[in-house]
Amino acid sequence: MSTTRGLEGVVATTSSISSIIDDTLTYVGYNIDDLAENASFEEVIFLLWHLRLPTQSELDELKKQLAENAALPKEVIEHFKMYPIKDVHPMAALRSAVSLLGLYDEEADVMDEEANYRKAIKLQAKMPSIITAFARIRNGQEPVAPRTDLGFAANFLYMLSGKDPEPVEIEAFNKALVLHADHELNASTFTARVCVATLSDVYSGVTAAIGALKGPLHGGANEQVMKTLTEIGSVENVESAIRKKLDNKEKIMGFGHRVYRQGDPRAKHLKEMSRRLTELRGESKYYEMSTKIEELVTSEKNLPPNVDFYSASVYHSLEIDHDLFTPVFALSRVSGWLAHILEQYSNNRLIRPRADYTGPGKQSYVPIEKRG
Numbered sequence: 241m242s243t244t245r246g247l248e249g250v251v252a253t254t255s256s257i258s259s260i261i262d263d264t265l266t267y268v269g270y271n272i273d274d275l276a277e278n279a280s281f282e283e284v285i286f287l288l289w290h291l292r293l294p295t296q297s298e299l300d301e302l303k304k305q306l307a308e309n310a311a312l313p314k315e316v317i318e319h320f321k322m323y324p325i326k327d328v329h330p331m332a333a334l335r336s337a338v339s340l341l342g343l344y345d346e347e348a349d350v351m352d353e354e355a356n357y358r359k360a361i362k363l364q365a366k367m368p369s370i371i372t373a374f375a376r377i378r379n380g381q382e383p384v385a386p387r388t389d390l391g392f393a394a395n396f397l398y399m400l401s402g403k404d405p406e407p408v409e410i411e412a413f414n415k416a417l418v419l420h421a422d423h424e425l426n427a428s429t430f431t432a433r434v435c436v437a438t439l440s441d442v443y444s445g446v447t448a449a450i451g452a453l454k455g456p457l458h459g460g461a462n463e464q465v466m467k468t469l470t471e472i473g474s475v476e477n478v479e480s481a482i483r484k485k486l487d488n489k490e491k492i493m494g495f496g497h498r499v500y501r502q503g504d505p506r507a508k509h510l511k512e513m514s515r516r517l518t519e520l521r522g523e524s525k526y527y528e529m530s531t532k533i534e535e536l537v538t539s540e541k542n543l544p545p546n547v548d549f550y551s552a553s554v555y556h557s558l559e560i561d562h563d564l565f566t567p568v569f570a571l572s573r574v575s576g577w578l579a580h581i582l583e584q585y586s587n588n589r590l591i592r593p594r595a596d597y598t599g600p601g602k603q604s605y606v607p608i609e610k611r612g
């Protein structure tokens with residue numbers, strides 16, 4: 241049997257949702273650059289789930305359904321107050337809350353197409369409520385209810401801070417959500433598909449995907465980028481700190497990609513957003529540090545930044561707590577996970593690859609008292 245480490249280059253399924261061809265990312269054939277400039281996140285959700293853009297009335301209906309389903313069962317809010325460990329990571333809280341939600345949905349295990357679509361709406365709608373309720377409760381604040389007059393991006397920022405977000409913040413956050421929504425067969429999406437291909441339920445698939453996104457080689461990298469920036473602390477320190485990391489063969493978080501070779505097409509949008517937002521805040525240090533790190537890592541290692549690199553300074557400028565960066569990624573990517581889960585159910589076959597055994601040859605059982 242031949243193996244490929246980390247399944248590199250292995251084509252594991254067909255999919256009509258998104259594609260990466262020659263370093264170009266498209267959702268259902270629409271170039272990501274086009275969507276980033278023009279689409280609302282709600283339009284992208286519809287696109288991923290229906291494989292076409294919505295009409296105005298379809299978009300209005302989706303927004304209405306998301307608004308109607310945003311409230312959390314009170315038990316989910318209460319459970320955020322009961323964690324035994326003080327500094328629970330928000331990704332662990334999100335993973336647990338999504339799993340818990342399944343216990344409060346009577347049709348969690350109903351497997352027909354319409355019930356699964358209803359679960360997709362419920363999960364997408366509740367993600368902002370989960371993340372913001374957790375974030376506020378741990379700060380000793382009450383959760384803020386969503387407003388029906390705000391779209392998805394604006395509502396999240398409003399529910400997090402309790403303040404009306406500025407138009408420039410809404411525009412940037414909407415764009416970040418659009419850019420993170422789907423990405424072919426990345427590790428968390430593959431995890432979701434493997435899970436539901438056993439005909440397990442939607443809540444299990446999304447819970448599993450959150451677990452996979454949490455790791456620093458995947459979605460968890462955006463929080464690590466911010467850690468790198470705060471540890472380095474100033475533009476003057478960048479060169480020596482990054483050279484030291486490279487000499488020590490440490491990975492520089494937010495660089496490199498399994499699929500892209502010339503660069504991640506999402507990074508340029510986030511870079512520009514980072515420039516604008518940090519300038520607007522009068523705090524361009526993190527943008528300047530980031531561009532300097534990019535220059536160094538690109539010239540020394542020929543590794544371009546990925547989606548996680550500039551999203552760190554963007555989210556920092558939006559005054560989002562650093563450990564909420566990966567939950568914010570999940571807030572967007574859940575739309576892609578749900579699209580892939582629905583696609584998997586529609587043409588399902590168990591996903592079960594093989595392993596090339598490299599352990600010892602034939603052995604005979606030795607009773608425990610004779611083992612040395």
Ligand SMILES: CC(=O)SCCNC(=O)CCNC(=O)[C@H](O)C(C)(C)COP(=O)(O)OP(=O)(O)OC[C@H]1O[C@@H](n2cnc3c(N)ncnc32)[C@H](O)[C@@H]1OP(=O)(O)O
Pocket residue numbers: 246456457458459461490491492493494495496497498499541543546547548
């Ligand atoms: C949303 C996302 O998930 S985007 C990715 C987010 N993750 C990160 O930013 C973490 C940092 N990046 C990485 O760890 C990797 O580039 C990955 C995981 C994204 C892709 O990894 P792979 O395709 O498996 O490449 P792999 O880890 O095998 O690296 C290949 C070579 O490039 C080097 N390399 C890859 N990424 C980096 C990096 N960020 N910094 C320094 N060196 C790197 C490796 O050390 C390795 O070098 P070697 O051949 O001399 O040993």
Ligand SMILES: O=C([O-])CC(=O)C(=O)O
Pocket residue numbers: 422423425426427458498499546547
């Ligand atoms: O595709 C990947 O391997 C990781 C990635 O960029 C994403 O999930 O957005």
